[in-house]
Amino acid sequence: MPNCRIDSVAAAIAYMEAHLTEDLTLDQVAAAVHYSKYYLHRMFTNTVGMTVHDYLQRRRLTEAAKLLVFSGQSILDIALLAGYESQQAFTDVFTAMYKMPPNQYRENEKFYPLQLQFTFKGNYPMLKDEECAQWEVEFATEADIPCWMELVRLVVDGFPYLEEDSYVQTLRQRIRTRQALLLKDGETAAGVMLFSCDTGSIDFMGTHLLYRKKGVPRAFLDKVMGELLKGKEISITTYREGDRADTGHRREIQELGFAEAELLVEFGYPTQRFVLPREDIHDE
Incomplete structure (x- = not known):
């Protein structure tokens, strides 16, 4: 049933959003919502059009971008919060996705999201x-x-x-x-x-x-x-x-x-x- 599938994806998203700063794996997310990782991967990708890994990466980079503009935290601290082991690794991925390095993004002082939290409201009769x-x-x-x-x-x-x-x-x-x-x-x-x-x-x-x-x-x-x-x-x-x-x-x-x-x-x-x-x- 569509509503059951939507509820399951919503539960996975809620868990990921509550643990964005942690080192999450597909296995952990699947265990939290009581599905096999293979089923969750297929259901999540078919429903929202991206993998669990991609969703997590994009959400973490968006929250990092927000911190770059609205906080005084160092880029290294922001990189660690986003799940990267080094500032350089964070800079490489951030630049690939946002088309500018974190220090330039901070200097521009204009936040825009790469990915917002998926929320599903309504009955969706069609x-x-x-x-x-x-x-x-x-x-x-x-x-x-x-x-x-x-x-x-x-x-x-x-x-x-x-x-x-x-x-x-x-x-x-x-x-x-x-x-x-x-x-x-x-x-x-x-x-x-x-x-x-x-x-x-x-x-x-x-x-x-x-x-x-x-x-x-x-x-x-x-x-x-x-x-x-x-x-x-x-x-x-x-x-x-x-x-x-x-x-x-x-x-x-x-x-x-x-x-x-x-x-x-x-x-x-x-x-x-x-x-x-x-x-x-x-x-x-």
């Missing part, structure tokens, strides 16, 4: 459907902002350098101009999309972890290609190839039919633009 959900894409309203932001925090791994205050300002503007689309399952935002009528760009597209196999991105693309951006070149940006911070977003965009375009730097972060070829649009 998850009980064996068939693919028949989604009704809607324009978001001001009343949808709370559930929209819950989803944004859940899928923050796909969007480097997210600053909530500026994001909400942009969201409000896009809601007013009817350039914010939403898919809901009850009171839960299953998918969100910000797009630009002027440029044809998809500026933000996120799918709730539990709905990754329910055709959410395709429903959005059908809407914008068939009605809202008809005749325009549609583009989106994501991680560059080989970026260790990417949890699979680049692959998902390619599977939707987007083709590689130019390399970019956005908010100081290296990204790549992808374009949906015109022939793919006509084939839909």
Whole structure:
């Protein structure tokens, strides 16, 4: 049953969050939630799209980033709290994921999360459907902002350098101009999309972890290609190839039919633009 699986993953997450500064292993987490490590690994990865190890690493680096900006602790002490045996080992991984070394990140004084704690709220009625959900894409309203932001925090791994205050300002503007689309399952935002009528760009597209196999991105693309951006070149940006911070977003965009375009730097972060070829649009 979906709810049983969700409850089990939530229990594993709660245990990991309570022991983030400890030297946790998959065996320990599995024992704490009373599953074999093989079953937990498969269930966790299939549900949230990353392994227990990756979740732990990303959460620890996020908490380390927070300490770099908001505390006076030394980088060595922060490295040890994050589970690294040396400052150099911590620096290597932090730089690979955040695209700057810890000392530079501290000097910038701007915290943004690599991974926030996964939380699952709601009943998720569509998850009980064996068939693919028949989604009704809607324009978001001001009343949808709370559930929209819950989803944004859940899928923050796909969007480097997210600053909530500026994001909400942009969201409000896009809601007013009817350039914010939403898919809901009850009171839960299953998918969100910000797009630009002027440029044809998809500026933000996120799918709730539990709905990754329910055709959410395709429903959005059908809407914008068939009605809202008809005749325009549609583009989106994501991680560059080989970026260790990417949890699979680049692959998902390619599977939707987007083709590689130019390399970019956005908010100081290296990204790549992808374009949906015109022939793919006509084939839909």
